[in-house]
Amino acid sequence: MDLIKRKILIFFISILTFSNLFGIDSSLENRINREIERLKNKLITIRRQIHQNPELSNREFKTSRFVAEHLKKLGLEVKTGIAHTGVVGLLKGTQPGTTVALRADMDALPIQELNDIPYKSKRKGVMHACGHDVHMTVALGVAMVLSRMRDEIKGNIKFIFQPAEEGAPPGEEGGASLMIKEGVLENPKVSAIFGLHVFPLLNVGTIGYRPEAFMAQSNRFEIEIIGKGAHGATPHLGIDAVVIASEVVLALQTIPSRQIDAREPVVLSVGIIEGGNRFNIIADKVRLVGTVRVFSKEMSREVKEKMEKIIKGITESYGASYKFQYVEGAPPVHNDPSLTRESIKVIEKIIGSKNVILLKPQMVAEDFSYYGVKIPSFFYFLGVRNEKKGITHMLHTPYFNVDEECIPIGIRLMCNLLFAYLEKYQ
Ligand SMILES: [Zn+2]
Ligand SMILES: [Zn+2]
Structure with missing residues (x-):
């Protein structure tokens, strides 16, 4: 009998240690999942609305208004007009702690969309062919979920919606470097930043990453x-x-x-x-x-x-x-080694370690790197490929699209990463 009791005790202790190790408790995780499930259809509508109305770098006027209104409705403190059309939303938790940021880029590309879909781009010659519509939807989704969980948040979450990731038009400044110059990492000071990019070479349900040198x-x-x-x-x-x-x-x-x-x-x-x-x-x-x-x-x-x-x-x-x-141009994307290690533990717990893929260094670039020069950062690729649905085309092509199942996954991962970070570095 004693032996059984001891075994049971060891079992519970190991569960506690295990969940502590990953920095998130499962009730929080379940609540996040429930919120996402509830919002799923709304999120698809948001993504399609953004997809239909793409705007070029430093010209994200309507996109910026859309994002700002959305964040205001959720009760966030919102600043607009940063680095031209950038938007920053601050979600304050009810418990004290540090500030962590989530970044989404907003610009589209001068490409004529050739996809035959009901939510095809309405703007001739302009298309969200780099998936920034999905990045914005994920960030808005995270804001929607977490604004209903303020009581659980230890610290603040800063949502950075950045223009001109693809590069400002000739003669103009823009993008991440200008956002930083205009103080986006200050007031309150941001101690770490997370970001993701959709990636059509990875199946939906998986993610890809690399510690340290990730993108060129x-x-x-x-x-x-x-x-x-x-x-x-x-x-x-x-x-x-x-x-x-x-x-x-x-x-x-x-x-x-x-x-x-x-x-x-x-x-x-x-x-x-x-x-x-x-x-x-x-x-x-x-x-x-x-x-x-x-x-x-x-x-x-x-x-x-x-x-x-x-x-x-x-x-x-x-x-x-x-x-x-x-x-x-932008420096290499460098993932902070310890932040990467901690983040991967969180991600593996959610989608399983077999779905977390260590990638080789990527020769493509991302101006997210500018944030990583200032503060610890973690950037990863979100799988969006689905061969059965014919979703296989590369970024920056007229047929690029994503399996929208990637949206709830992206939101889930980001919510848990932000919680785990705030829990550990409060
Ligand atoms: Zn791009
Ligand atoms: Zn991009």
Whole structure:
């Protein structure tokens, strides 16, 4: 009998230790689930409404109004007009504690949607092809659920709705860096931030992540090769910018393939070649525009120096000249190691460890990284793929779509992550 009693006691102690370890108690989790279940249809309607009305970077006027009104109705303190169209909502818990943030981006892309769906984009040539409609819906859903659970919240939750993740229009500032400059991480001071991105290579029900270096830094370069025009029949009287540019394009590829340690992920892509104006004229100028993806500031500088050496060497040897511009973009997305470890424990408990996938570093970029430079951050990919429903298309394409089952999953994960964080760092 005694032995049985002891076993029962050990069983309960281990359950308690187990739930404590993950930082959330199951009654809270059940309440979150019930709230989400209740809101499910409303959330789909919200996502579709946002999807039908996409707006480009720094022009998210109606989207911003929609979000702000929604947050106000939930009783949050709302600030608008941050970094142009950004919105910040503050949900105050009734118990004291720190402030944690959840970020969602708001902009769409200049793509004509080709999906045959009842909630297809109503704006010609503009589409939520990067899933930011889903990111906003998840964040609004979290606000809807947690605004009904204030009594359980130890501290505050800041909802950051950020414009221009895809990049501000030329000549304009915008996105995460401008939000930070305008004080989004202050008053109250934010101690950590969470974010997610939909990802069509992962099945709905799964998530992907990587501690530390997760997504690349994206740089943009522009090269102008300046030669000398001549008749197409007498190239020796000119300096052929097309031939020189061709050599430059090929030689640049030797940077990742022959000059950088093969274990270091580096991509160099020329996306635009422009030059010349007639079949029988030697082109005097060629413009090359492209991108460099790296995982550190040092590597970014190293690639820049190597590029310039190649461009200088080749153009000089032909008697041509050049202009070279190298603009560093958002830094790499770096997931804080301990925050990642703690977050993954929470996520594994909710969706099961087999659905939590450790990814390789991604060469795509995200300006969420700017927040991570300032405070601990955790960013992960939310699976949205469903082959049976034909949902397989990549981001930034006219057929991109998500399995909307990802929305309640995203909300569930975020609610639990925020609670677990506030519980641990109160
Ligand atoms: Zn995008
Ligand atoms: Zn995106």
